[in-house]
Amino acid sequence: MSTPEPQELRSRVYGLLGHLLAGPPSAELLQRLAAVETDSAADEPLPRAWRGLSAAARSADPEALDDEYHALFIGLGRGELVPYASWYLTGLLMEQPLADLRRDLQRLGIERRMAVSEPEDHAAALCQAMALLCADTTEIEPQQAFVSQHLAPWLGRFFSDLQQAETADFYRAVAALGLAFLEFEQQFLAIDSIPTRSHKREGQSHEQA
């Protein structure tokens, strides 16, 4: 079997993050996360974060994880965190960042499934959109533009908040992986790149809340 290409592996990491942010992991996924070890002992953020997630999966209880996910992202009224770009960038839900995202998703030919009621600027949906982008194209520019426009302005802050959330346990390890991967992605995408128009637009489109 051939080794998967970098974009295929990056797509899988985005897919995993999207899956974990969309709902608590199943017992089967926890087993898989716990079972796969890396031979990399490197003390770099990404290997360290992966070892942390694998260890967290080994000690996780699926039922407790369901409660943890609910307390973090749903809650009674609202969860401890509000995982939407609009919230992070404007302090309100369904604001301009969502409109900008919808415009770009439409241009890329990506759309929300009919049955889904969550707005597209949910952290999980953004990761899943990037999973599709990485899987569908080896062209770097659309990926760079999407990351710089829709992930970089807020997703790191969201993962930092998740890492420090009072009700987080397993999800601290998810946040560590998210932070390490986001840092990797920004470096990976910046290599040999020419700034795109989307990079230049970034400051004009979204003001930090």
Next chain:
Amino acid sequence: MSKHDQTTPNRRRFFGRVATVFGAIGAAAVLRPQSGKDTAPAAETPAPAEKRGYAETAHVRKYYDKARF
């Protein structure tokens, strides 16, 4: 591959530093959205109930479970 591959040698070298980690994650997580251009759910899927402005979603069920004393 029909499209021009822009994974440059420099990017491949950079990727190679942590390739084994990606391999491990990739092996555990074959979870990316399966069909072409379609974002997967950010959270839950409402039940295809009657159109009366209310659907008992998993969120709603969970809410009442949590609120039960």
